Amino acid sequence: MTPTSRIKEEFYLQRTVGDDAPMFVDATRYAREGVPYPLSAKRALKATCAVWTDDEVVAFSLRDYTAAQADREVEHLEHTVGTTTVTRSNVLRPRMPRTTLYELTEAARALSASLGDDVIVELDGDLYVLALTHRHDGAGLALVGRLAGTAGGGRARVGLADTEAEFKIPTSGVRLRVFLRSPVRRRVIAYAFSGYLAREPGELETLTRATALALNSAHELAVFRMLSGLDRFAVRPESGHFATAPSPSAGSAVFSVPVQLSSDDGTPAAEGDVVAEIDLERLDPVTGGLLIHLRDELTWNPAVVGSVRFETYRQVLDEAIGGLVDGSFGAEAVRDIAYDIALGDIGHAAVAGLRAATAGLPGLEATPARAEVRPRPPEAVRPPSCTDAETAGALRKL
Numbered sequence: 001m002t003p004t005s006r007i008k009e010e011f012y013l014q015r016t017v018g019d020d021a022p023m024f025v026d027a028t029r030y031a032r033e034g035v036p037y038p039l040s041a042k043r044a045l046k047a048t049c050a051v052w053t054d055d056e057v058v059a060f061s062l063r064d065y066t067a068a069q070a071d072r073e074v075e076h077l078e079h080t081v082g083t084t085t086v087t088r089s090n091v092l093r094p095r096m097p098r099t100t101l102y103e104l105t106e107a108a109r110a111l112s113a114s115l116g117d118d119v120i121v122e123l124d125g126d127l128y129v130l131a132l133t134h135r136h137d138g139a140g141l142a143l144v145g146r147l148a149g150t151a152g153g154g155r156a157r158v159g160l161a162d163t164e165a166e167f168k169i170p171t172s173g174v175r176l177r178v179f180l181r182s183p184v185r186r187r188v189i190a191y192a193f194s195g196y197l198a199r200e201p202g203e204l205e206t207l208t209r210a211t212a213l214a215l216n217s218a219h220e221l222a223v224f225r226m227l228s229g230l231d232r233f234a235v236r237p238e239s240g241h242f243a244t245a246p247s248p249s250a251g252s253a254v255f256s257v258p259v260q261l262s263s264d265d266g267t268p269a270a271e272g273d274v275v276a277e278i279d280l281e282r283l284d285p286v287t288g289g290l291l292i293h294l295r296d297e298l299t300w301n302p303a304v305v306g307s308v309r310f311e312t313y314r315q316v317l318d319e320a321i322g323g324l325v326d327g328s329f330g331a332e333a334v335r336d337i338a339y340d341i342a343l344g345d346i347g348h349a350a351v352a353g354l355r356a357a358t359a360g361l362p363g364l365e366a367t368p369a370r371a372e373v374r375p376r377p378p379e380a381v382r383p384p385s386c387t388d389a390e391t392a393g394a395l396r397k398l
Contacts, residue, residue: 011026011051231311
């Protein structure tokens, strides 16, 4: 067992800063010393992540907060002098979840011998094996089997007839644990997630999608991203019985944007269409604006395959395509559509307006850092016809 002197504990807090962008900040001192952490508002709290590092395991325990949970967890303090309120503040009292981290670490040690290049996921006491896959639009996961106990007390991999492993979102939220080997250091990465992901309690979810969403929740934490070596996972919205059925009169709002991608040094990376679909059931959870799902239908330059992916450009394309929609449809009209989506009131006329506004949008040129509207080629000058010449002569006489 690792000596206590060689164990490192850290505590991070994900909060909104600036224009409501979530980011992780180091709150280790606050958790260690029991000092309240100040927040601008109760709902500024998005998640907490405790980290335990020893000679064999790096364990991450992330708790994702809903707005209601943050409202209950964060204290609102007021200091009064007599009947006058002098100061107001919102504070979180960070607590290091040592029991959770200890149990997570011990589970990682027990599974270490069963870990290959795959990912092991524990859900409701069952152990599943997921393979890492790579696509242009980001990393992916595929369910390839599960771990079953053997007569000798060990574990063996067995196949699965069900390649989805569906489960219902519990009322208390999703709790899963993920184990993998770090590709950059001799450690097992152990990750515990607690939260709701993208589904409501009672709705069906798949294990692979839940795992991808849970891992994406920790991706912005630099130490997790560096040690796990994981890219952000591409998670597309599922249809059918996985989500609330859209309004039958609404239809869908799908459009294509011509795109040219280049790497930071100007090397052509890809060209073709990016297919965008406006989510008619949900809004962007951070901005409250339209949620636009992008799909890569580009032709990629073989010289850059492996060094850049569609995910590298996703953020700048998200923002640029959102700007194109705002510019074509009008910011006020887009805001009205957002209200309708939030209320589940989206109708055929609104969707038809979105389709019309997004037909024939201009193309984009993008690097990983920025995107710009592609300049339109100059129109060819049409030689004047006889009628044009006669009209011009008549005007000169006037």
